[in-house]
Amino acid sequence: MKRTVITLIIALFIAIPGFAHYMWLETSTTGSLEVKHEVKVYFGEYTYGILEKTSGDAYKKVANFKLWVIAPDGTKMRLKPMAGTDHYTAYFTPEQEGVYTVVLNNNEIEVIDYTQYDFGIFKTHYHATSKVSVEQGSTGTATLNPEGLVVKQLANEDNRIKLQVLFKGQPLKEHEFKVFVADHWSKTLYTDENGEVVFSLPWTTKYIVEATKKEEVPGTYKGKDYEFIWHCATLCLP
Numbered sequence: 304m305k306r307t308v309i310t311l312i313i314a315l316f317i318a319i320p321g322f323a324h325y326m327w328l329e330t331s332t333t334g335s336l337e338v339k340h341e342v343k344v345y346f347g348e349y350t351y352g353i354l355e356k357t358s359g360d361a362y363k364k365v366a367n368f369k370l371w372v373i374a375p376d377g378t379k380m381r382l383k384p385m386a387g388t389d390h391y392t393a394y395f396t397p398e399q400e401g402v403y404t405v406v407l408n409n410n411e412i413e414v415i416d417y418t419q420y421d422f423g424i425f426k427t428h429y430h431a432t433s434k435v436s437v438e439q440g441s442t443g444t445a446t447l448n449p450e451g452l453v454v455k456q457l458a459n460e461d462n463r464i465k466l467q468v469l470f471k472g473q474p475l476k477e478h479e480f481k482v483f484v485a486d487h488w489s490k491t492l493y494t495d496e497n498g499e500v501v502f503s504l505p506w507t508t509k510y511i512v513e514a515t516k517k518e519e520v521p522g523t524y525k526g527k528d529y530e531f532i533w534h535c536a537t538l539c540l541p
Contacts, residue, residue, distance in 0.1 A: 324348060324355070326365060327511050327537040328405055328433040329390075334397045336437060342405050344370065344384055344391040344431075349511045350483040354389040365429065366391075368409035373445040375401025375437075400438040404445040407431040414527040426522070426529045430536040432456070444538075446472075452516050452534035454480070460501050464540060467499045468514050474498025480514035510540040 327349065330342045346362050347353040355362040370382040372395045382405075384391035397403060409429040416424045428451045434444045443457040449472055457465040468475045476496045483489045484506070494500050504510060518532040 325535050326429045328431045334435045334437045339394050339396050342393045357386040367411045371406045373404040375399045397437040402442050403435040405433040406447045414529045423530045425533045428534045432538050452536040454536045454538040463503045465501045483511045512538045
Protein backbone atom coordinates (compact mmCIF):
# COMPACT_ATOMS: atom_id res chain seq x y z
CA MET A 304 0.00 0.00 0.00
CA LYS A 305 2.79 2.47 0.91
CA ARG A 306 4.58 1.82 -2.39
CA THR A 307 1.31 2.42 -4.28
CA VAL A 308 0.74 5.76 -2.54
CA ILE A 309 4.28 6.93 -3.28
CA THR A 310 3.89 5.90 -6.93
CA LEU A 311 0.68 7.90 -7.19
CA ILE A 312 2.33 10.98 -5.66
CA ILE A 313 5.25 10.82 -8.07
CA ALA A 314 2.83 10.35 -10.97
CA LEU A 315 0.99 13.49 -9.87
CA PHE A 316 4.23 15.52 -9.83
CA ILE A 317 5.09 14.31 -13.34
CA ALA A 318 1.60 15.01 -14.63
CA ILE A 319 1.64 18.62 -13.48
CA PRO A 320 5.27 19.82 -13.40
CA GLY A 321 5.81 22.68 -10.97
CA PHE A 322 3.09 21.70 -8.51
CA ALA A 323 4.70 21.03 -5.11
CA HIS A 324 8.10 21.65 -6.72
CA TYR A 325 10.57 24.07 -5.19
CA MET A 326 13.88 25.70 -6.02
CA TRP A 327 16.88 25.15 -3.78
CA LEU A 328 20.59 25.94 -3.56
CA GLU A 329 23.38 23.47 -2.98
CA THR A 330 26.89 24.56 -2.01
CA SER A 331 29.65 23.64 0.40
CA THR A 332 28.90 25.24 3.77
CA THR A 333 32.55 26.19 4.21
CA GLY A 334 34.73 28.27 1.91
CA SER A 335 38.25 29.68 1.78
CA LEU A 336 39.60 33.15 1.15
CA GLU A 337 40.51 33.83 -2.50
CA VAL A 338 39.26 30.40 -3.60
CA LYS A 339 36.43 30.22 -6.15
CA HIS A 340 33.27 28.82 -4.55
CA GLU A 341 30.60 26.88 -6.45
CA VAL A 342 26.81 27.22 -6.08
CA LYS A 343 24.20 25.01 -7.77
CA VAL A 344 20.53 25.84 -8.39
CA TYR A 345 18.02 22.97 -8.60
CA PHE A 346 14.31 22.76 -9.33
CA GLY A 347 12.22 19.71 -8.50
CA GLU A 348 11.44 17.48 -5.50
CA TYR A 349 14.60 16.48 -3.62
CA THR A 350 13.04 13.83 -1.41
CA TYR A 351 11.53 12.04 -4.44
CA GLY A 352 14.68 12.33 -6.51
CA ILE A 353 13.03 14.60 -9.08
CA LEU A 354 15.49 17.01 -10.70
CA GLU A 355 14.01 18.90 -13.62
CA LYS A 356 16.23 19.28 -16.68
CA THR A 357 17.18 22.87 -17.47
CA SER A 358 16.16 22.25 -21.09
CA GLY A 359 12.72 20.99 -20.09
CA ASP A 360 9.51 23.02 -20.05
CA ALA A 361 9.16 22.84 -16.25
CA TYR A 362 12.56 24.42 -15.52
CA LYS A 363 12.24 26.93 -18.36
CA LYS A 364 9.15 28.37 -16.63
CA VAL A 365 11.20 29.25 -13.52
CA ALA A 366 14.56 30.01 -15.16
CA ASN A 367 14.20 33.79 -14.86
CA PHE A 368 15.62 33.81 -11.34
CA LYS A 369 18.17 36.18 -9.80
CA LEU A 370 21.11 34.94 -7.77
CA TRP A 371 23.08 37.02 -5.29
CA VAL A 372 25.79 36.60 -2.68
CA ILE A 373 25.87 38.84 0.40
CA ALA A 374 29.32 39.29 1.97
CA PRO A 375 29.93 39.47 5.75
CA ASP A 376 30.08 43.28 5.56
CA GLY A 377 26.68 43.41 3.85
CA THR A 378 27.85 44.16 0.32
CA LYS A 379 25.83 42.38 -2.35
CA MET A 380 27.02 40.95 -5.67
CA ARG A 381 24.92 39.53 -8.51
CA LEU A 382 26.02 36.08 -9.70
CA LYS A 383 25.82 34.82 -13.27
CA PRO A 384 24.48 31.24 -13.37
CA MET A 385 25.24 28.92 -16.28
CA ALA A 386 22.89 26.10 -17.34
CA GLY A 387 23.98 22.49 -16.88
CA THR A 388 21.94 19.34 -17.44
CA ASP A 389 19.75 19.39 -14.33
CA HIS A 390 20.93 22.55 -12.55
CA TYR A 391 22.49 25.97 -12.98
CA THR A 392 25.97 26.70 -11.64
CA ALA A 393 27.47 29.97 -10.45
CA TYR A 394 30.70 30.97 -8.70
CA PHE A 395 31.99 33.64 -6.36
CA THR A 396 35.36 34.21 -4.67
CA PRO A 397 35.29 35.10 -0.95
CA GLU A 398 37.47 38.04 0.02
CA GLN A 399 36.40 38.40 3.66
CA GLU A 400 36.26 36.17 6.70
CA GLY A 401 32.80 35.45 8.04
CA VAL A 402 29.43 34.29 6.77
CA TYR A 403 28.43 34.68 3.13
CA THR A 404 24.74 34.30 2.28
CA VAL A 405 23.79 33.03 -1.16
CA VAL A 406 20.26 34.11 -2.12
CA LEU A 407 17.98 33.11 -4.98
CA ASN A 408 14.84 35.09 -5.69
CA ASN A 409 12.29 34.34 -8.39
CA ASN A 410 9.21 36.51 -8.52
CA GLU A 411 8.91 36.45 -12.32
CA ILE A 412 6.89 33.31 -13.01
CA GLU A 413 3.84 33.04 -15.24
CA VAL A 414 0.39 32.71 -13.63
CA ILE A 415 -0.72 29.09 -13.30
CA ASP A 416 -4.29 27.80 -13.44
CA TYR A 417 -4.68 24.69 -11.26
CA THR A 418 -8.42 24.95 -10.70
CA GLN A 419 -8.77 21.41 -12.08
CA TYR A 420 -6.65 20.28 -9.12
CA ASP A 421 -8.68 22.39 -6.65
CA PHE A 422 -5.70 24.68 -6.07
CA GLY A 423 -6.90 27.81 -7.88
CA ILE A 424 -5.22 30.37 -10.13
CA PHE A 425 -2.02 31.70 -8.62
CA LYS A 426 1.32 33.41 -9.05
CA THR A 427 4.43 31.75 -7.58
CA HIS A 428 7.26 33.42 -5.67
CA TYR A 429 10.29 31.22 -5.02
CA HIS A 430 13.10 32.07 -2.65
CA ALA A 431 16.14 30.08 -1.50
CA THR A 432 19.04 30.68 0.88
CA SER A 433 22.35 28.99 1.62
CA LYS A 434 25.10 29.73 4.15
CA VAL A 435 28.84 29.66 3.48
CA SER A 436 31.29 30.16 6.37
CA VAL A 437 34.76 31.43 5.42
CA GLU A 438 37.53 30.81 7.97
CA GLN A 439 35.02 31.46 10.74
CA GLY A 440 31.34 32.14 10.86
CA SER A 441 29.00 31.46 13.75
CA THR A 442 26.51 34.16 12.81
CA GLY A 443 23.26 33.62 10.92
CA THR A 444 22.42 34.30 7.30
CA ALA A 445 21.38 37.67 5.88
CA THR A 446 17.95 38.22 4.33
CA LEU A 447 17.04 39.66 0.95
CA ASN A 448 13.32 39.24 0.31
CA PRO A 449 11.24 42.09 1.80
CA GLU A 450 8.24 41.16 -0.35
CA GLY A 451 8.10 37.47 0.43
CA LEU A 452 9.02 34.45 2.51
CA VAL A 453 12.46 33.71 3.98
CA VAL A 454 13.94 30.81 5.93
CA LYS A 455 16.79 32.42 7.87
CA GLN A 456 19.52 30.37 9.50
CA LEU A 457 20.47 31.68 12.95
CA ALA A 458 23.54 30.84 15.03
CA ASN A 459 23.34 27.24 16.23
CA GLU A 460 21.99 26.62 19.72
CA ASP A 461 23.72 23.88 21.75
CA ASN A 462 24.93 22.23 18.52
CA ARG A 463 21.38 22.19 17.21
CA ILE A 464 20.10 23.99 14.12
CA LYS A 465 18.17 27.19 14.78
CA LEU A 466 16.04 28.77 12.05
CA GLN A 467 13.59 31.63 11.74
CA VAL A 468 10.77 31.96 9.21
CA LEU A 469 9.98 35.51 8.09
CA PHE A 470 7.29 36.91 5.84
CA LYS A 471 7.84 40.44 4.56
CA GLY A 472 10.39 40.93 7.31
CA GLN A 473 8.11 39.80 10.15
CA PRO A 474 8.38 36.50 12.07
CA LEU A 475 5.75 33.87 11.23
CA LYS A 476 4.68 32.37 14.53
CA GLU A 477 3.31 28.82 14.79
CA HIS A 478 3.97 28.37 11.10
CA GLU A 479 4.44 24.95 9.54
CA PHE A 480 7.53 24.01 7.59
CA LYS A 481 9.01 20.73 6.42
CA VAL A 482 12.42 19.11 6.56
CA PHE A 483 13.24 16.71 3.70
CA VAL A 484 15.97 14.15 3.10
CA ALA A 485 16.26 11.64 0.27
CA ASP A 486 14.18 8.46 -0.03
CA HIS A 487 10.80 10.02 0.78
CA TRP A 488 11.59 11.00 4.39
CA SER A 489 10.18 14.24 5.76
CA LYS A 490 9.28 15.80 9.08
CA THR A 491 6.86 18.62 9.85
CA LEU A 492 7.86 21.22 12.44
CA TYR A 493 6.30 24.47 13.70
CA THR A 494 7.83 27.79 14.63
CA ASP A 495 7.36 29.42 18.03
CA GLU A 496 5.94 32.88 18.77
CA ASN A 497 9.15 34.46 17.41
CA GLY A 498 8.99 32.50 14.18
CA GLU A 499 11.91 30.39 15.39
CA VAL A 500 12.53 26.67 15.75
CA VAL A 501 15.43 24.63 17.12
CA PHE A 502 16.01 21.02 16.11
CA SER A 503 18.69 18.36 15.73
CA LEU A 504 19.75 16.67 12.51
CA PRO A 505 19.52 12.90 13.12
CA TRP A 506 21.83 11.84 10.26
CA THR A 507 24.90 13.11 8.47
CA THR A 508 23.29 13.90 5.15
CA LYS A 509 21.75 16.71 3.11
CA TYR A 510 18.50 18.28 4.33
CA ILE A 511 16.16 20.63 2.47
CA VAL A 512 13.99 22.87 4.65
CA GLU A 513 10.87 24.24 2.97
CA ALA A 514 8.29 26.79 4.15
CA THR A 515 5.27 27.88 2.12
CA LYS A 516 2.60 30.53 2.53
CA LYS A 517 -0.55 31.35 0.61
CA GLU A 518 -0.95 35.13 0.40
CA GLU A 519 -4.61 35.86 -0.30
CA VAL A 520 -3.99 38.91 -2.47
CA PRO A 521 -5.40 38.86 -6.02
CA GLY A 522 -3.68 40.69 -8.83
CA THR A 523 -2.57 40.68 -12.45
CA TYR A 524 0.78 39.59 -13.87
CA LYS A 525 1.61 39.98 -17.56
CA GLY A 526 -2.04 40.42 -18.42
CA LYS A 527 -3.25 37.36 -16.49
CA ASP A 528 -5.36 37.60 -13.34
CA TYR A 529 -4.52 35.50 -10.30
CA GLU A 530 -6.37 34.79 -7.06
CA PHE A 531 -3.42 34.55 -4.68
CA ILE A 532 0.38 34.36 -4.44
CA TRP A 533 1.99 31.07 -3.42
CA HIS A 534 5.26 31.75 -1.60
CA CYS A 535 7.87 29.03 -1.23
CA ALA A 536 11.22 29.44 0.57
CA THR A 537 13.94 26.83 1.05
CA LEU A 538 17.22 26.39 2.88
CA CYS A 539 19.72 23.57 2.33
CA LEU A 540 21.45 22.06 5.39
CA PRO A 541 24.00 21.38 6.67
